[in-house]
Amino acid sequence: MEDYKVSVIVAAYNIQDYIVKCLESIANQTYKNLEVIVVDDGSSDNTGKLADEFAKNDNRFIVIHKANGGVSSARNRGIDVASGDFIGFVDGDDTIENDMYEMLVNNAIKYKADISHCGYKVIENNKETFFYNTKQIIIQDRKKGLLDLFEGTLIEPSLCNKIFRKNIVGNIRLDESIKINEDLYFNVLLFNKSNISIFEDNTKYNYIKRYNSASNSNKNNIKRITDPRKIYKLIIEIFKDDVDILPYAQRMDLGRNINIYNLLILERDNVFLQLKNEVRDYIKLNYKNIKDNKLINKKIKYMMFGILYLPHIYTLIYKFYFNKKYMN
Template sequence: MKISVIVAAYNIESYIEKCLESIIVQTYKDLEIIVVNDGSTDNTLHLISNFSKIDSRIVVIDKANGGLSSARNAGLEIASGEYIGFVDGDDYIHEEMYQKLLLLSQETQSDIAVCGHIRKYSNREVFSNSKKIIHYSSEEALSELISSKKIHDYAWDKLYKKKLFENIRYPIGKMYEDVFTTYKLFIKAKKVVYIDEPLYYYIQRDGSILRKGFSEKQFHQLEALEEMKRFLIENRIYHYEENLDARILNVKCRMLFDISAGNAIKNTTKHKDTAKFLIKTIRAKSIKDLFNKRVSLFSKIMMILSLHGYWTVQMTMRLYPVKTLIERRVGLR
């Protein structure tokens, strides 16, 4: 069974070699490695071309810059494998990742196999490694995806049967393209299997959103979740509504935190109107959400801080112990 591994690459000359090396040395050898150079202006294309000369499995697509979705879609158009995997060009993978995921998929007759990942910061690593294997029906897997606890929307920690991508592509020009897309693949999947073993290394380069700064494009995540909600309702799939509403609330609280904590770190007042808008929508939720187990403890804290308006949230983020903790968490201390 051939696996087509699609690698999106844009201006990552410091990372692409480690990424491709980790794919080339996979213990499962029947790979088609499609590397899409998405209009890089640095040395990325040259490095990719060098790798293609030493490994005949590498296919290079050189295209004008169009974003991550455009790059993945370009790879999907030419993929010839029975299975599809994605690796972002600034990340890398464990040498047994695809062998383990393929074996799991075949043994359980699952259309999607999912593994854990290591979130690598400059000063720490975050991961789980119980090696527990969980089998999901289509409905169970979609519920888990929506709740976003064990299984997340990421494209790259999964191995998919290629047939799932018939008539499905990633949306051009959107951030959180995975949130717009992954649930559609899960709805088509009859079975999903998950192993709690970190086989994908997710590199947090250039810091978190707190260091890069909040972008209004983060609203694309809410747009994707609202689109998901409409899709489920239109298809008369109602029993995920409470989970999805809780996730939307969690995302709004996280966005409010990103703005407020980022402003505290940088001593600015950017996106103040956006923060006030988020607070208004958060405060509109019922008090019962404070007792909803689907709403995270983090979100409940942000909800309580929001009760008295933006000034309370911002003042809390500027408190020295809170600000110091935030800076340590994103590697600034």
Template sequence: MSKISVIVPVYNVENYLDRCIESIVNQSYRNLEIILVNDGSTDKSGEICNRLARVDNRIRVIHKENGGLSSARNAGLDSATGDYIAFIDSDDYIHTKMYEILVKVQKDTGADIVSCGYQMFDEGDVPKEIDYDNFEFFEYTGTDIYNQLWDRDTSTVIQCQKLFNKDVFSHIRYPEGRIHEDVYVIHRELGKVNKYVFVDIPFYYYMIRNGSIMQTESFTSINDALEGFEDRIRFFSTRGLHEYEDRTLKTLFEYIQLKYRMLAKDNNRDGCRYLQSKMNMLLAMYNTGDFLENKELSKYRKMRKNYLILNVKIKIKSIIGK
């Protein structure tokens, strides 16, 4: 039976950690190596990790100084000995049958990455029950693998509801010091596989809690996402995959416009100015006339006009305030 190395980065999650690890140790698929990476927690998370390791000999604990999610994942990757790699965020949990079914699909299809769906739920709520006896899965090969970055979007990008062949991570590690680390690596992962499979059932339970990245997005996280998209553009460009280079650039423009509206609503003039300069740089750098429709260019012009209006509103507020 092939072994799965399940890597769980842990940082100040004492209220959620037992539930997460219980969902892993109770998997119907038993051949697991569970690597808990305590990333410098200042609460009782480290103690909980040690207690759990004493109860189940499949659990190993790595204690390290705080370096962020990417650093913790990389520490787990460097220590992993399994045939497959999987990740779980320590405030989330998984269905008991998740790995059994993902491994079965992998064996049946020969896929390098098998992904499943996920349920998002608010802290204090309970995910919906799922029928795991009836599900479909979809196989993708060739450049159609890259299409999943748009066809399934977030479900393709996030890492935690996936089963990876260990070879996917040869020469790939997560960028440390980044917030949107998944955006940086997913295109590189997909570029190494011959087959990608999506299992259409939400085995992964993704909790949205107060203070999480999903709940409170900072300007730093926006900038990280922008640079992740730019890295993806370069990735496709150097491989001559210009269709996907263009599609990523469109996605980047849409993301800038979305976040511009968010920052403008908060009267964040510095953030809006930065996004303006980023948009100007991209328009100058790429031959956008080949694929940007008039409607999209109109959106950009409106964005620039809105920035000027925002400056006027902020100045008026400052005068009235005085």
């Protein structure tokens, strides 16, 4: 069963306290036919040096040093040189269970799947939260895979708990201009090409939550609003002529824009006020396209109505709700 090589791409930036543990978890996989491409994305600490030292003792490991360009840039560099039958991703400050790739490859072969993925758990202050560890196996055709991604309640839109057949990745690369939700968009592009994907809800990927990590940084607050909105628009554009997928994409787009509007209610900076008005105008502009969408439930419709026609009352109600739920 180890006839299939998995290229594991590890993006690493200034994580000297975590990188060795991450690489050890990959090296100790029960599935041995791996090519591990560690991309040191211009680290200013000892991350690159530690990766080099680790690679000296395991010829499956390759280390690439490049100027800092962000996680998408690092992953794209890894994809460019990957030679495996499958491509997977691990963030350099996370770890994986020792049988993750064995399970993912076995499932991909058994079900003739283009994408094989699994559950994960979040580790924060030594506390483990499972998502979701139900042990169920779900076979997804193209439509179901996409809809599960849009729904986001079971299938995680990360890249790191998945392997992709190299032939469906092809020339697709991550958009390096997008810093937030870039995983979701890349997944949508690949699931859209996938005939079959297989999901086994065993929690094999360990996401280590760090408050000083790039994903938890407050430096790009504006991009945390603008990037997701850009992604949702791109997704709508992809499926604008697909009558099976478009209503689900529209529901996701509306729901996420309402969530963004709610977040912006709590901001006081004038820049965020302008963004809030832009989001409201976008919802209004698209109202005709979504008002007859039978997938949009009453709660969302009421929220949309409040945002469009009773914005001041809606703002007061949401602030009251937020303070009662999170500030007490």
